[in-house]
Amino acid sequence: xxxxxxxxxxVAIVLGLGWAMRGHFGHEWGAAWAxxxxxxxxxxxxxxxxxxxxAPALVALGAIGWGVGGMMSYGVVIGYCRxxxxxxxxxxxxxxxxxxxxxxxxxxxLFGLGLESSKEKKPKWxxxxxxxxxxxFLVWGLxxxxxxxxxxxxxxxxxxxxxxxAIALAWFLYRNRFTKALRVASYAALGAGFGFxxxxxxxxxxSTSGIHYNWWNVMEFTLGFFGGxxxxxxxxxxxxxxxxxxxxxxxxxxxIFVFLFLPLTNYVNGMSIERxxxxxxxxxxxxxxxxxxxxxxxxxxxxxxxFGLAVxxxxxxxxxxxxxxxxxxxxxxxxxxxYTLFSTIQLGMFYRPFSFKYSDSLYIFIVAIxxxxxxxxxxxxxxxxxxxxxxxxxxxxxxxxxxxMLVFVILALISTNVHDxxxxxxxxx
Numbered sequence: 001x002x003x004x005x006x007x008x009x010x011v012a013i014v015l016g017l018g019w020a021m022r023g024h025f026g027h028e029w030g031a032a033w034a035x036x037x038x039x040x041x042x043x044x045x046x047x048x049x050x051x052x053x054x055a056p057a058l059v060a061l062g063a064i065g066w067g068v069g070g071m072m073s074y075g076v077v078i079g080y081c082r083x084x085x086x087x088x089x090x091x092x093x094x095x096x097x098x099x100x101x102x103x104x105x106x107x108x109x110l111f112g113l114g115l116e117s118s119k120e121k122k123p124k125w126x127x128x129x130x131x132x133x134x135x136x137f138l139v140w141g142l143x144x145x146x147x148x149x150x151x152x153x154x155x156x157x158x159x160x161x162x163x164x165x166a167i168a169l170a171w172f173l174y175r176n177r178f179t180k181a182l183r184v185a186s187y188a189a190l191g192a193g194f195g196f197x198x199x200x201x202x203x204x205x206x207s208t209s210g211i212h213y214n215w216w217n218v219m220e221f222t223l224g225f226f227g228g229x230x231x232x233x234x235x236x237x238x239x240x241x242x243x244x245x246x247x248x249x250x251x252x253x254x255x256i257f258v259f260l261f262l263p264l265t266n267y268v269n270g271m272s273i274e275r276x277x278x279x280x281x282x283x284x285x286x287x288x289x290x291x292x293x294x295x296x297x298x299x300x301x302x303x304x305x306x307f308g309l310a311v312x313x314x315x316x317x318x319x320x321x322x323x324x325x326x327x328x329x330x331x332x333x334x335x336x337x338x339y340t341l342f343s344t345i346q347l348g349m350f351y352r353p354f355s356f357k358y359s360d361s362l363y364i365f366i367v368a369i370x371x372x373x374x375x376x377x378x379x380x381x382x383x384x385x386x387x388x389x390x391x392x393x394x395x396x397x398x399x400x401x402x403x404x405m406l407v408f409v410i411l412a413l414i415s416t417n418v419h420d421x422x423x424x425x426x427x428x429x
Contacts, residue, residue, distance in 0.1 A: 004236065006377050007045040009136060010370065012225045014041035017336065017366045019224025020217050020359070021343045028070030033262050033339055035066025035107050038228045040332040042111070042235055044324075045378060050243035052323030055331065056254035056314065057247065058114045063258060065110030069103035069162050072156040074196075078219075079426035080198050081415060082207075088427045090412035094198045095151055098150035099409065100196030101189040102162040104227045108234070109169045112181030118241040121178075128172050134164040139164025175402040177298055183392065184234040191230025194404060195222040201411045208419040214359040251314070259310035263303050263338060271393025279348045291351075299345045306338040329374055336367050385420055 018034030041064025043051055051058060077099065080234070081094030113123055123237035140161035143149045151159055171181040193199045199222030276292035310331060317327040340363045344350065347360055354361060 006373065007236060008232055010231055010373050010378060011038065012229040013040040013366060013373075014038060014332070014336070014370060015228030015231075016223075016225030017363065017370075018339065019227070020221040021339050021363060023217055023220040024343050024346055024360070025266045026070070027269065028067045029262060029265040029269060031070035031103070032063040033266060033335070034068025034224060035111075035282060036060070036063035036258050036262065037335055037339070038062060038066065038107075038224070038334065039111050040328060040335060041228070042232050044328045044332055044374065045232065046235060046372065047324060048240070049323060050241070052328055053201040053246040054243060054251065055113075055323065055328055056251045056258060058111065059331075060254040060257050061114040062107060062111035063262060066107030068106045068165065069099070071156070071158045072102065072162055073152050073158070074099050074339070076155050076426055077150045078200055079424050080428050081412075082204060082419075082422050082425035083427050084416055084419075084421060084425070084426060085429075086412055086416050088429060089415050090408060091428050093200070093408040093415075094405075095412050096200055097193035097197045097404070098151075098163075099159055100223050100227070101193030102159065102166050103196075103223070104188035104190070104192030104230060105166045105185045106114055106162065106169060107192075107227070107324055108231045108393040109166075109181060109185030111215065112234070113178055115184070115235065115240060115243070116181045117244045119244055120241070121176075122244060123172075123176065123178065125335030128169070131172055135167035135168030136163075138163040139167065180234075180240060183238065184231060186397075187230035187234035189230070190400065190404075191233075192223055192227030194207075194407075195224070195226030197408060197411065198226070199223055199263055201415065204415050204422070205418065207422050207424075208248060213357060242281050248255050255310060255314050259334070260303075260307045263306070263342070266342060267299055267303055270342070270396075271296060275346075276348075278308055278354070283348050283351050285351060290311050295348075299342060302338065302341055302345075306334055309334050324377075333367070333371065336370065340367055341418045 004077060010374070017037035019031075022034040023032040024030075036059050039059045040055070042062075043055055043058060067135060074096065074220035075096045077092050078086050083089050083092065113128075117123055128341065143160040143163075144157045149160075150157055169185070170182065173179075173185065192353060196219070199219030202222065203215040203219045206213060206218065273292045276295045277288050280288035280291045313327055313330045313334065317323055320326070343360060347358075349358075349360065358361070
């Protein structure tokens with residue numbers, strides 16, 4: 001039982017860290033990088049050789065799934081939670097739960113589908129992609145252009161497209177009897193939805209406390225933390241079939257996608273000379289052009305270095321077959337350290353005094369905690385359960401959803417009574 005709790009905590013911390021760093025890059029590719037970290041952490045704690053032999057492909061599915069929701073806008077919704085009106089505040093918390101739930105459902109669903117793919121039952125990926133695209137387009141067109149059910153006016157309403165894609169994914173999993181993947185999607189959605197809303201509640205309290213801190217980043221961490229908690233809980237409390245045989249070509253394509261394409265895209269979209277010139281001005285750096293060029297070069301060289309390490313690790317694993325003992329941990333820490341380094345470079349942390357008042361100052365310490373947990377605890381052998389832990393029923397899920405709504409009512413009541421108005425507040429109605 002103690003080991004199980006450590007497994008859950010480890011994955012929650014990893015995805016929480018990834019999502020916190022995602023806040024500095026944003027959009028789909030930042031979310032995909034965080035999703036890749038979460039998927040690797042699940043593979044690490046699951047101790048399945050058949051999954052580990054397909055690690056790059058499974059990690060790529062987790063990255064794509066968690067990355068899809070990156071198209072959604074939620075800045076205005078966060079402002080609704082700060083409203084003095086109970087109805088507006090409650091609306092904000094519920095909508096944040098929906099947005100977070102969509103992140104988790106698609107991320108957990110695609111990753112879980114990869115885990116449940118077996119020799120006897122292989123998903124028709126082409127069909128799923130088409131169904132999710134069509135479902136997203138149709139629901140987006142119906143809700144936004146026909147019914148005008150706006151969630152985030154005047155911002156993007158692509159949450160509706162993600163909702164349509166999630167519905168299509170759920171129907172695909174249900175009718176093809178991928179029940180375990182559907183369960184992973186549901187618990188990841190439950191965790192990420194709660195984590196997003198609860199994290200913003202912490203942000204509201206933090207903003208009213210007078211303590212200067214990056215409370216927004218705390219909210220991002222809780223989304224990943226609880227989303228990862230839900231995802232790994234669903235995986236570790238079910239018995240899974242023997243996985244489909246690993247594809248050598250598919251794994252190498254996934255290695256390139258996860259360790260080169262994702263970092264490169266975040267490099268191109270999250271870093272630029274113009275961005276570093278503005279950073280140099282804020283940090284009072286005299287030779288701003290030289291600083292900007294050096295930052296770009298340093299980040300670019302680190303990208304090449306970490307990709308080379310990932311290629312070496314995966315190639316080495318083909319001969320020694322020590323996937324669980326060496327390959328998965330090495331891949332996880334390569335990804336985590338690179339994402340941390342990218343965040344450090346982007347924020348100019350090497351050029352400012354160290355202080356715990358910056359939330360990003362904690363990133364490297366969290367990575368260190370991850371390493372210590374793995375080295376001293378998780379290297380021990382653990383197995384997945386041989387029996388289903390909990391009998392899932394519609395009644396059980398109804399109780400969960402009802403309880404969650406009560407929690408949001410309480411959060412909204414507290415939020416509207418702890419302040420007389422704070423910056424960034426908005427009214428939807």
